[in-house]
Amino acid sequence: MFYSFFASKKWALWAYLGLFLLLLFLYLQTSFNVALNSWYNDFYNTIQKPKINAIVLNFDEAKFKQDFKITPSLLRELHIDSKDYNQSFVYEKAKAKKIQEIQNENKQRLNIETTQNSSYIDKDIFRQIIQILEEQKDYKEQNLTQISQKIKDKNILKQNLSLDQINLLVQSVIKANEQAKNSFENANFINKFAIYYYQNLLKYFLHTPAILEKPFYDLQDFYSLIFVFLGIAIPYVIIATINIYFASIYAFKWREAMTFSYLKFWKNKDDNIEGSSQRIQEDAYNFSKIVESLGLAFIKALMTLIAFIPILWNLSDLTTKALFFNLDENSSFYFLKNMDGLLVYIALFISLGGLIASWFVGIKLPGLEYNNQKAEAAFRKELVYAEDNRKEYAKNETIIELFTGLKFNYKRLFLHYGYFNIWLILFEQVIVIIPFLIMAPSLFGGIITLGIVMQINNAFDQVRSSFSVFITNWTTITQLRSIYKRLKEFEINIEYKDLIQKLS
Known part of the structure; x- marks a missing residue:
């Protein structure tokens, strides 16, 4: 099975160079997944703090008139007696109520916009500060006040900002640069390319290697991050x-090697071997x-684990203490409160538990598949x-x-696959909510x-999913x-192995 492809000089180039290319493609796909994971953080933090540009809604009387209908609930809302009312009076009162609601909504949005505008810093200010810091290579050797004073003295900023405000902006830019640098330096060999690529996308679209901390993010920031996403997604789709x-070509070449290798030995056998054509x-x-396909799936899972375990390990610290905040020191589970990488262990525990359960639930499937193929x-x-x-064969009774x-055989196979699929689908659905249950205390705790x-x-x-690669591919396995x-x-x-040993 393996000898004909991997031990043959004829197929060596396809076997090993092809395998190298497949691994390279998997590496790139894993890298793009890591970059996408970083994007999730930046994107959802951005949409969590939107800069409101209030849209003022107008009352559309034609539409209101078309949709207007007197109902008991409407009369109750307007405090009108349902037994004695005038239709035009109800209409005018409902219209006035709707106009008031629209005005209140507009006022609320405008108030939010006004409040945000009072503390909003134009994004060009950030660009100017970034540019100034890039020009001053020695800014790391200066303190924050010195840098801010130099920027203020240049008198080139669009807004008239105080020294304290400039201090905060400079601090935000420096923090983003340091964050980007640390992120790249602390990344393992698989994540290096992903972090480098993602930071360069941010630089291109947002002029900074990491998202700046701002009170609000405007629509342009949102669209910039969408372009960053496309910069990750499009290459991923192409490579995938x-x-x-x-x-597919690689698998067919392997088949070709196996087919002609088997044929050579099969033709020399006089025995009638059952199912040889199949x-x-x-x-x-x-x-x-x-x-x-399974080999690549397992290698991809391994690459994903190497890439994502450090990420999940570091992120675990943010959730562990909040999750076990109320644990008493005398509790048997108190050690979990200070446990590093808890989320990694939970993922491993779930996957191993699922694998063991799948093994027992589907223990009869290989034998049933084998018997079924023999019957086929x-x-x-x-x-x-x-x-x-046709006279001698395919008789009706036969x-x-x-x-x-x-x-x-098929009835037995369908039955056993039936309860196995119940278990598999149930497992996959339940694990969706587990990370959210773990993160809930930290999220609602701020x-x-x-x-x-x-x-x-x-x-x-x-x-x-990487730990669960065996469960996911259990049917294929x-x-x-x-x-x-x-x-x-x-x-x-066909005495394949014996003849191969003689030839070698």
Whole structure:
């Protein structure tokens, strides 16, 4: 199975260079996922603090008149006696009420806008400060007041800001730069490219390697982050598409190597080996395809774990103390309060628990798949023989007997897959809410923001799904075990391994 492709000089280039390219594509996809995880934090924090540009709504009398209808609930709202009322009077009163509601809404939005405008700093100010700091290479050696004073002395800022205000802005810019630098330096080898790429996208669209802390974010910030998202998503889609296409070719090349390797030995055997055509034609292809897809899935899961475990580990600190805030020192679970990387352990525990449960729930599936394929092979063989000799083969009683066995196998298979799917779907649905349950105390306690919530949720899902790669692909693994069993049996029948050893 593996020898014909990976140990053959003829296929060495495809086997190893192709594998390298597939791994490279997986690395890039993982990197883009890491970049997207950082984007979640920035994007959701931005939409959590929108800069309101109030839209003043007008009363549309034509639409109001069209929709107007006198109902008991409307009369109660207007405090009008339902037994004695004038239609035009009700209309005018309802109209006045609607106008008042619209005016109140407009006033509320305008008040918010006015309040925000009083503390709003034009984004060009930030750009100017960033530019000035970039020009002054030695700004790190100066204190904050010196830098702010130099900026104020230049007298180039659009707004007339006090020294304290400039101090805060400079502090925000320096903090963003330091945050970006630390994020890159502390990243592991898989995340380096992702962080570098994401920071350069932010620089291009927002002129800073990390999102600046501001009281409010305007619509332009929102659109800039949408463009950042597209800068991540579009390359990801292109690479993922190339990867899928190339993986299909890779699997077919593997099948080709297996097919012609088996044919060479099978032709030298005089014995009538049952199901040999299926082994060479169907199982060889399915084996190469499934091994390739599962192998890449496992490697991708490993890369994802290497990339996201450090992220989730660091984010765990923000949730652990709030989650166990009320634990008493005498509690048996008090150690959890100071436990590092709690979310990683929870993801691992859930995945291992799910894997063990899946193993027991689906323990009969490989054997049933194997028996089913044997029944399918016998039925197909009878039909193939009947193509050349319909009188001797495919007799009614034979077909009924074979199909009855096939039907019995499928009924058992469907039944066992039925309860296995109940477990699998239930497991996948329940784990969706687990990270939110863990983060709720921190979110409502004001420790984390919406951006952190979404970032943790995404990182948790990445880690958990990577730990759960066996559960996710359990059905495919079951099929592979069945195919492997049949091919192994076929190799023994054609003395494949013995002849290979003699040749080598």
